Amino acid sequence: MNYVRVIKYAISFYLLWIMTSTVLAMLFVDDLENTARTYIGLSYLLSFILGILVYALVGYRETAKPYVYSSMVAFTMWCVDAPLSLMIKGHFEIAFDPVTFVIPIIFAIGAVATGTTIGIKVRNCSKQRNITSG
Secondary structure, eight states: OOHHHHHHHHHHHHHHHHHHHHHHHHHHOSSHHHHHHHHHHHHHHHHHHHHHHHHHHHHHHOOSOHHHHHHHHHHHHHHHHHHHHHHHHHHTTOOOOTHHHHHHHHHHHHHHHHHHHHHHHHHHHHHHHHHHHO
16 A cells, blocks of 8 residues: 555645635635534535545546545545644634534545545446457
């Protein structure tokens, strides 16, 4: 397993997620009390969609153990995101809610499974096209 590649995927995913969630916050958050639930829901959906795209790329590029690579990327993301989330919540004195850690894990598992499967299927289809056209 190439751990440098896993870290590159995780950093790319994290930076993409930060950029898109910042744009989402600028577009949808006017009054924090009224839009917090909408923003959180959209943030989870955005993370899920970005995860599918990144894990599809992993599934497409990694021919040996693509599910292991995708799982390692997700685990690396969680190891970075969980402590940062706790620090931010502590800094802004936001109450800790265990559900905010469970829901992203469920979405991540779904994104890993879906995205990696899509990437593998696309890779297999492109191989078959190359065989039949070549």
